[in-house]
Amino acid sequence: MNFGDNMARYEAIRDIMESIEDELVVCNIGFPSRELYEINDRDKNFYMIGSMGLASSIGLGLALAKPNIDVVVIDGDGSLLMNMGSLVTVFANGPSNLTWIVIDNGAYGSTGNQYTYAQVIDLVDIAKSVGFKDSHDFKDIDLKEIIKSEDASFIVYRTEAGNSKAPIIDLDPISIKKRFMRAID
């Protein structure tokens, strides 16, 4: 047990959340949501409990429905690989209020750190080739500026594989939804 125990993604999420103020956050299934819940639970966080791959899709629908509110998606490399079409759909719709952050640890972290094909490709380059003007490595940018930028943004946070000991979220899905929707109003 505790295969690949370390705080790599946990630190990444903590880094990201330091730039978050009023934004709506949609967070990927599994350990990412568990770790976000432990680091900074807030009403404006939507935690995914199922449907791997759809974080960016949920974020896109939300960003199009609420064009005056900034939306930040915390995704993962394995999840992105499961829904690559979303790169095209998000770019084509181009919501300026959407910032899509992929924590790329080259692993399916929540299932035991099996490697992903993200290890042999460059996600920043792929997003650029799709057309994203704001496609960057996290270490090269000021996240607060990117969130406020006029284009849909795609950011890759590269880190090591590993999971913290964050527990399973003790909110039920309906409560997560209702709390989130109340926070928008």
Place this chain on the structure above:
Amino acid sequence: MDSTIAIYKGLKDIGIDFIVSVPCVNLSKLLNKINEDEDIIHVPVTREEEGIGICAGAYLGGKRPAILMQNSGLGNSINALKSLTELYEFPLIMVMSHRGTDGENICGQVPMGVSTPKILDAMNFKYFKPSNPEVTYDNICKSWDLSVEEGKPVSILLEIKYW
């Protein structure tokens, strides 16, 4: 009533203002109507499954979403419909061109077409199979409240002979 207008009018009357789609030839007139409607946000998607996620996000943002697709898209969306739409009780209207039904001339549509109602039964999702535009309009008018009440998607299956 025209077969396309019945669907469009039904969706408008229940307040649908956000539509994702993967096209079917039988939905083409309806998709044109939706593209011309400035009060509806229309998001064509690459695959139906991502559309289910987009609809969930749109509902979180206060919209009333629907997905337009072929029944083949149901197969592409099953896990999302269960572990996102049903899990969080997101209302959703699914208007499906039901291919592989009586009059189908493409054999590739038949296996999924035959299984579609059985899949919806197994998923424990309610659906309507209206045979004419008047019934379609009536069914769509009931679908949103039913979806909210059930906490599950509600489907409208439109067989080939409907068009």
